[in-house]
Amino acid sequence: MRERIEKREAEIAVIGLGYIGLPTAIMFADAGFNVVGYEIRKDVVAKINRGNSHIVEPEIDYLLKNAVESGKLRATSNPGDIKDKDIYIICVQTPLRQDKTPNLEYLEDAVRTVAGAMKKGSLVIIESTVPPMTTSRMAELIEKLRGFKAGRDFYMVHAPERVMPGRIFKELVYNSRILGGITEESAELAEVLYRSFVKGQIFRTNSTTSEMVKLMENTFRDVNIALANEFAFLAHQYGIDVFRAIELANTHPRVRIHTPGIGVGGHCLPKDPYLLLSSAREDFGLIQKAREINEDMPLMAKDLLFDALKAINLPPEEAVIVVLGLAYKGNSDDTRNSPAYAFIEAIRDDVAEVRSYDPYVEGSHRSLEEALKDADAAVIATDHTEFRGLSWEELGKLMRNKVLVDGRHLIDEPPKGFVFRGIGRGEY
Ligand SMILES: NC(=O)c1ccc[n+]([C@@H]2O[C@H](COP(=O)([O-])OP(=O)(O)OC[C@H]3O[C@@H](n4cnc5c(N)ncnc54)[C@H](O)[C@@H]3O)[C@@H](O)[C@H]2O)c1
Missing domain, CATH: 3.40.50.720 (NAD(P)-binding Rossmann-like Domain)
Structure with a gap:
């Protein structure tokens, strides 16, 4: 897998194309990977495939057009289009409910979709902000749904996003990143992946940290x-x-x-x-x-x-x-x-x-x-x-x-x- 990432041959699916997911998908496409963006909102998918962004962010119009026209990025609402990818990057929202408890329904749905689509050896990354211990719980959910063993049959990482809207494309490149693996090997693979465009420091740790x-x-x-x-x-x-x-x-x-x-x-x-x-x-x-x-x-x-x-x-x-x-x-x-x-x-x-x-x-x-x-x-x-x-x-x-x-x-x-x-x- 390391070699496939280094040669930009690894296939990437980004789940959720909002403020974080769309710029992330664009960055990986720009770095040379084939990227499929999976998004449940069909209007968003249609817009992106026409090369138009649904979010306002400096530079996004030009970068998205390039990524779509070069054929490196396309969006879909069909789970069949993200089957057997090497890497899944989950960027869905993690809001609060009315009573201020976390609403992890979007995340769990996304993990179920990924579990159904992934293959042995896939790397699953959660970029969403999540309560402590969520990544290992989501790894257990994949184990339950697919019978794969985390760390042996698939890799899993929490890679939190620290960008500020208005400066996303600069900060994606220059901010330092924390990569929390459920195993060391998971974090190491993610580091190779993010190095394809990150110029800031990269620190590896475990997912709860x-x-x-x-x-x-x-x-x-x-x-x-x-x-x-x-x-x-x-x-x-x-x-x-x-x-x-x-x-x-x-x-x-x-x-x-x-x-x-x-x-x-x-x-x-x-x-x-x-x-x-x-x-x-x-x-x-x-x-x-x-x-x-x-x-x-x-x-x-x-x-x-x-x-x-x-x-x-x-x-x-x-x-x-x-x-x-x-x-x-x-x-x-x-x-x-x-x-x-x-x-x-x-x-x-x-x-x-x-x-x-x-x-x-x-x-x-x-x-x-x-x-x-x-x-x-x-x-x-x-x-x-x-x-x-x-x-x-x-x-x-x-x-x-x-x-x-x-x-x-x-x-x-x-x-x-x-x-x-x-x-x-x-x-x-
Ligand atoms: N926006 C920020 O400035 C920012 C900064 C740092 C971290 N974060 C974190 O990043 C995460 C994403 O935030 P955002 O602002 O990009 O959210 P967003 O609401 O803009 O985007 C999420 C997208 O995911 C889609 N989605 C939801 N469930 C899905 C599913 N099961 N399958 C496919 N697509 C699905 C939604 O339709 C939406 O388009 C959150 O956890 C947030 O806390 C956001």
């Missing part, structure tokens, strides 16, 4: 953001500006406090801490608590808004509120798990009207000026560059009342004539 590594990375960020948010709560009680305090604390050579804000969104940070906890016998409290703090941040923004409305004697039920920014991060159109929506949900029933404006996402209004006309309060929920340095004194002239709530620390000096509140910005 690589599962933990991926989840620990995102949990580290989530817990640190929660700590910064707790500092923001405390700063309100003590009447100080937490951002000035953080700036000063970060002058310490070994301190790096994160940034407080209206909440944590995106595809991974809000779910990965729950995946990390889901296989554990007991909950130690810190990670769960951090998640709760971050999930409560839109409510803190609501408190600030209602406090400001009280200061101008405007009952919330008469107030028109404008939410500035719907994306979960600045200069992006990605709205997955965005705290802006949690904030809108939290205030919707208590106010007269909620409007929204985002330069990257379709909101209720097409321009900032239109959204602010005769409104009572603006709430900044996303740190888009467009929202920095706005002339609030001018914009205020459009508004019926002048309340400004800053959930992303974009306003340095409260604008004249406004009742201003900001997360972490002193007393209220």
Whole structure:
């Protein structure tokens, strides 16, 4: 198998052609392998086979066209088309259920499909983010379904993905990679495979360690953001500006406090801490608590808004509120798990009207000026560059009342004539 990989003769099937699977399939095709992408969404398959991407990502249109036109990549919804491949790379979604437990149905379905299609000697790789010990459980599922013995009759690896949307094709090449094998030989084979396009470092370990590594990375960020948010709560009680305090604390050579804000969104940070906890016998409290703090941040923004409305004697039920920014991060159109929506949900029933404006996402209004006309309060929920340095004194002239709530620390000096509140910005 090693030689077949080195000579690019190994046949690859990528299962799930979303944000991770499609770029991965393109990279292997570009490296010279014959790749079949297996995807359950027929509309996605048809689009890809016409050379058109269903996801937005720099460079993807050109790279996908090349891969499809060269005949190295094709997509299918027919399990018969992925029979007897040398390598299967599973990139399906691993979301949470309503009750915050992992929904591994997509993964299990994908593993069943692979088990039905694979041959003796195949290498099965899971790129999806999964709870600890899932890869070895999936190896057991294949053993049960096919009667193959893991490590002897097939190889299996967890190869977590660490790319950031918007930079996927750069990061796929230059990020370092962790390859967790259920056996050493499995990880060694995967290393030969990924070396076909990865220029970053490659580290081999066992599959439960690589599962933990991926989840620990995102949990580290989530817990640190929660700590910064707790500092923001405390700063309100003590009447100080937490951002000035953080700036000063970060002058310490070994301190790096994160940034407080209206909440944590995106595809991974809000779910990965729950995946990390889901296989554990007991909950130690810190990670769960951090998640709760971050999930409560839109409510803190609501408190600030209602406090400001009280200061101008405007009952919330008469107030028109404008939410500035719907994306979960600045200069992006990605709205997955965005705290802006949690904030809108939290205030919707208590106010007269909620409007929204985002330069990257379709909101209720097409321009900032239109959204602010005769409104009572603006709430900044996303740190888009467009929202920095706005002339609030001018914009205020459009508004019926002048309340400004800053959930992303974009306003340095409260604008004249406004009742201003900001997360972490002193007393209220
Ligand atoms: N998107 C990111 O930024 C990112 C970053 C790092 C890790 N991850 C992880 O990678 C995994 C994939 O994420 P994504 O964003 O690409 O998800 P996605 O929803 O964009 O793509 C998953 C695709 O798999 C398809 N699919 C589902 N079940 C299938 C099955 N049984 N057979 C074939 N196709 C099937 C879906 O139709 C979908 O197109 C997740 O575990 C995620 O946590 C994502």
